Amino acid sequence: MGEFELIRRFFASAACAAGGEGIALGIGDDCALLHLPAGEQLAVSTDTLVSGVHFPQDADPYRLGQRALAVSASDLAAMGATPLAFTLALTLPDARVDWLEEFALGLSSMARDCHLSLVGGDTTRGPLSLTLTVFGRVPAGRALTRAGARPGDLLCVGGSLGDGAGALPLVLGEREDSSPEAHYLLQRYWAPQPQLALGQALRGRATAALDISDGLLADCGHIAAASSVALWVEAARLPLSPALQQLFPRDFALNCALAGGDDYRLAFTLPANELPAVQAAWPDVRVVGRVEAGQGVHLLDAAGNESRPPALGYQHFGSQGD
Numbered sequence: 001m002g003e004f005e006l007i008r009r010f011f012a013s014a015a016c017a018a019g020g021e022g023i024a025l026g027i028g029d030d031c032a033l034l035h036l037p038a039g040e041q042l043a044v045s046t047d048t049l050v051s052g053v054h055f056p057q058d059a060d061p062y063r064l065g066q067r068a069l070a071v072s073a074s075d076l077a078a079m080g081a082t083p084l085a086f087t088l089a090l091t092l093p094d095a096r097v098d099w100l101e102e103f104a105l106g107l108s109s110m111a112r113d114c115h116l117s118l119v120g121g122d123t124t125r126g127p128l129s130l131t132l133t134v135f136g137r138v139p140a141g142r143a144l145t146r147a148g149a150r151p152g153d154l155l156c157v158g159g160s161l162g163d164g165a166g167a168l169p170l171v172l173g174e175r176e177d178s179s180p181e182a183h184y185l186l187q188r189y190w191a192p193q194p195q196l197a198l199g200q201a202l203r204g205r206a207t208a209a210l211d212i213s214d215g216l217l218a219d220c221g222h223i224a225a226a227s228s229v230a231l232w233v234e235a236a237r238l239p240l241s242p243a244l245q246q247l248f249p250r251d252f253a254l255n256c257a258l259a260g261g262d263d264y265r266l267a268f269t270l271p272a273n274e275l276p277a278v279q280a281a282w283p284d285v286r287v288v289g290r291v292e293a294g295q296g297v298h299l300l301d302a303a304g305n306e307s308r309p310p311a312l313g314y315q316h317f318g319s320q321g322d
Contacts, residue, residue, distance in 0.1 A: 165260020
């Protein structure tokens with residue numbers, strides 16, 4: 001099967017390539033054309049997922065299609081952007097029809113959930129990897145960024161933490177478990193739901209925001225650096241799902257929440273007077289700390305004492321915790 005036949009059969013005709021609002025021209029030409037309403041800016045983010053690094057080499061293709069788009073769309077949520085479109089650059093060791101069919105179905109499923117349309121990309125032969133670029137729109141000057149947190153703000157997260165990291169022993173085959181709790185964690189890993197609506201609702205309310213991909217402590221470090229403030233995280237206030245707590249000891253669950261990554265929840269700073277309205281609309285939002293003058297990220301243990309975590313989060317280049 002040639003490259004163009006592969007694109008036509010599995011992607012140009014996929015449900016996610018049907019176009020939608022803001023898509024002037026999709027797959028089939030040298031470039032896609034996107035339409036932006038007056039007074040809006042284009043938000044763009046690119047993620048690469050590599051076999052053996054970001055997912056197991058024998059990963060289920062349907063689940064992989066879901067996850068690949070979800071982790072990219074989460075960046076749009078972090079900026080408060082409304083989703084528009086995405087492109088896919090797919091490198092394949094071979095063109096297996098059964099694999100491509102399942103991957104395209106999983107991709108289309110997540111695209112539907114995220115209201116994203118596939119508008120182009122590329123295919124080539126080589127070790128399995130996926131590069132996705134997502135596009136969104138946001139009113140000019142109102143995008144959420146990592147800069148802007150102020151002393152006195154609350155540090156909040158969009159829901160339970162640690163589920164993605166808790167799923168890793170199951171994903172890697174290190175633990176066998178068919179319980180409903182294990183199924184829940186696997187679903188959180190393979191099909192995380194980007195908090196797009198929450199991100200849009202935080203425009204004009206949150207002072208800084210990002211999505212949690214490398215672990216709460218590591219990612220909060222980006223807010224602290226960009227905003228020139230100190231973030232204090234309270235371990236006793238971290239929201240843990242019942243599934244995570246039932247399958248693992250509390251110390252392991254807490255470490256997953258603090259440094260495990262793969263949550264794709266939003267972490268954001270919020271003036272205290274904004275909290276009641278946000279929690280009324282989004283009951284899963286939890287306060288996990290505060291912003292103070294200073295620098296860096298600080299962890300308070302259950303007793304309220306400052307504690308040094310065993311690791312800050314995942315880094316591709318360098319040892320954990322550096």
